Amino acid sequence: MKILVTGAAGQIGSELVPALREMHGRENVVALYHHNVPADNGLHEVGDAGDVELIKRIIKEHDISTVYHLVGVLSAKGEKDPDLAYKANMGTLKNILDIARERKDAGRPIRIFWPSSIAAFGPTTPRDMTPQRTVLEPATMYGITKVAGELMVNYYFKRYGIDIRSLRYPGIISWKTPPGGGTTDYAVEIFYGALKEKKYTSFLREGTYLPMMYMDDAIRATMELMEAKPERISVRTSYNITAVSFEPAEMALEIKKHIPEFEISFNPDFRQKIADSWPKSIDDSQAREDWGWKQKFGLSEIVGDMLRNLGKQFEA
Numbered sequence: 001m002k003i004l005v006t007g008a009a010g011q012i013g014s015e016l017v018p019a020l021r022e023m024h025g026r027e028n029v030v031a032l033y034h035h036n037v038p039a040d041n042g043l044h045e046v047g048d049a050g051d052v053e054l055i056k057r058i059i060k061e062h063d064i065s066t067v068y069h070l071v072g073v074l075s076a077k078g079e080k081d082p083d084l085a086y087k088a089n090m091g092t093l094k095n096i097l098d099i100a101r102e103r104k105d106a107g108r109p110i111r112i113f114w115p116s117s118i119a120a121f122g123p124t125t126p127r128d129m130t131p132q133r134t135v136l137e138p139a140t141m142y143g144i145t146k147v148a149g150e151l152m153v154n155y156y157f158k159r160y161g162i163d164i165r166s167l168r169y170p171g172i173i174s175w176k177t178p179p180g181g182g183t184t185d186y187a188v189e190i191f192y193g194a195l196k197e198k199k200y201t202s203f204l205r206e207g208t209y210l211p212m213m214y215m216d217d218a219i220r221a222t223m224e225l226m227e228a229k230p231e232r233i234s235v236r237t238s239y240n241i242t243a244v245s246f247e248p249a250e251m252a253l254e255i256k257k258h259i260p261e262f263e264i265s266f267n268p269d270f271r272q273k274i275a276d277s278w279p280k281s282i283d284d285s286q287a288r289e290d291w292g293w294k295q296k297f298g299l300s301e302i303v304g305d306m307l308r309n310l311g312k313q314f315e316a
Contacts, residue, residue, distance in 0.1 A: 002062050003029045006049045006092070007070035009036045011177045012115065012169075012218065016068060017042070019219050030062050049092045056099055059110070066226065068113045069096045074182040075119050076271055078142035089145035097156045097164070104162060112164040113226055116150050116238035118211060119143035119183075120168060123277045130279035132240045132286045139277040150237040157236040165225050166238035170282060173302055174215035175309040183274045184210055186248055191306045194255050194262045195314055202248040205268045209280040213243040214297035214305070221293055228291040235286060242282035243295035244302070254303040 003020055007013045008031035021029045021042060031044040043062075047054045049071040058064065071092045078085030093114060100110045121130060122137040136147045146168075156162040171184025179185035186202050193200030204210075213221075221241055225233075252264035287293040297305070 001028060001066060002064045003066045003068065004032060004058060004062065004064045005029065005068045005070065006032045006055075006096075007034075007072065008044070009033050009038070010070055010072075011172060011174060011180050012215075012222075013068075013070045014038070014177050015174065015215055016070070016219055016222060019223065020068075023223065030058060030064065032058065050088070050095065052095050052099070055095060059099060059103070063108075064110065065108075066111045066113075067096060067100070068222070068226075069093060070115060072115070072145075073142065074180055075117075075140050075142040075274055076183055076185075077180075078145075079140055079270070079274070082141035085141045086145060089142070090148060093149050093152065097152065097162065100162045100164070101156065101160050104160065109163065111226065112153075112162065113222060114149060114153055114164060114166050116146045116166050116168045117142070118168055118170050118278050118282065119274075120146040120150060120238070121277070121279055125279065127278075127280045129281050129283040130240065131283050132235065140274055143277075146238075154237045163230060164236070165228075165233060166236075167221060167225060167241045167287075168238045168282075169218060170211035170213050170242045172213055172215055172218050173306065175306050175313070176215070183271045183278070184212065187212055187251060188306075190248070190251060190255065190264070191310050194259050195307070195310055198259060198261050199263045199265070200252070201265045201267050203267065203269045203271050204248055204275050205266050205272060206249045207247050208272070208275050209245050209247045210275060211242040211245045211279060211282045212302075213241070213295065214302045216305075217243050217295045217297050220296075221287075224293065225287075225291060232291050234290050239287040239290075239293075240282050240284040241287050241293060242284050244298050245281040246299050251299065251303065254299055255307070258303070258307050
């Protein structure tokens with residue numbers, strides 16, 4: 001099996017690529033970078049994921065059978081440049097799906113992973129234990145592209161038989177990549193503030209509960225979904241998935257157990273309005289029932305691992 005990962009330099013891609021290479025072999029995973037090619041790049045290509053001919057060439061030359069299509073502009077950046085968000089998020093997905101359709105017709109089917117997000121929900125969605133099937137009326141261009149993408153991948157599955165799978169990621173916390181412009185990124189920024197200055201000013205107000213997940217769990221969930229047998233996949237829009245829900249002050253209290261002098265303050269910005277349109281907690285029982293999803297990291301484990309690993313980076 002040969003695998004292509006687009007958006008390989010992004011938050012998820014930068015950690016998914018090495019995980020896939022460990023499982024399937026370095027020679028079987030092709031990473032597509034737009035820029036910021038890492039030193040330990042392995043088998044890779046450089047170019048724009050919106051370039052249809054480039055993607056076709058990569059898939060043909062490397063005989064790709066699985067694509068993790070991770071290219072995307074996140075929520076906060078998407079509100080600053082809605083046109084870019086639409087083009088990057090929708091245009092590249094449509095290209096991948098059309099290529100998959102051509103390959104299937106030629107007897108060379110491709111399995112695809114595409115990430116959705118809690119941004120697909122909106123202010124009219126039930127915010128507590130948001131169900132798998134519910135109202136999708138997002139308040140951001142990023143969310144709009146995720147809803148449209150979910151409908152599109154479901155359409156391509158039903159009409160053309162493309163095996164495409166998806167997760168609605170919650171906020172993702174990682175020490176390996178810096179914050180990337182998302183509304184949940186306070187939960188990463190806070191550790192930089194704690195370790196460098198012993199203080200942090202949150203751009204979300206106290207009491208703003210959001211569903212979160214540690215990157216290790218997110219990568220494992222993604223790979224487990226893609227390894228599941230097709231008959232176990234009952235959701236072809238996107239699966240709800242989560243690990244833990246908390247608010248900034250709760251994370252600060254957990255950090256103070258390790259850094260007693262740490263202090264948090266609050267100065268909400270435009271991202272507060274986005275956060276207020278998202279769920280406080282998620283019901284992901286469908287994923288747990290269908291393919292056995294179960295998280296390993298709670299809040300205390302996340303905080304301990306983040307401080308330990310970022311601390312090593314700052315000391316280096």
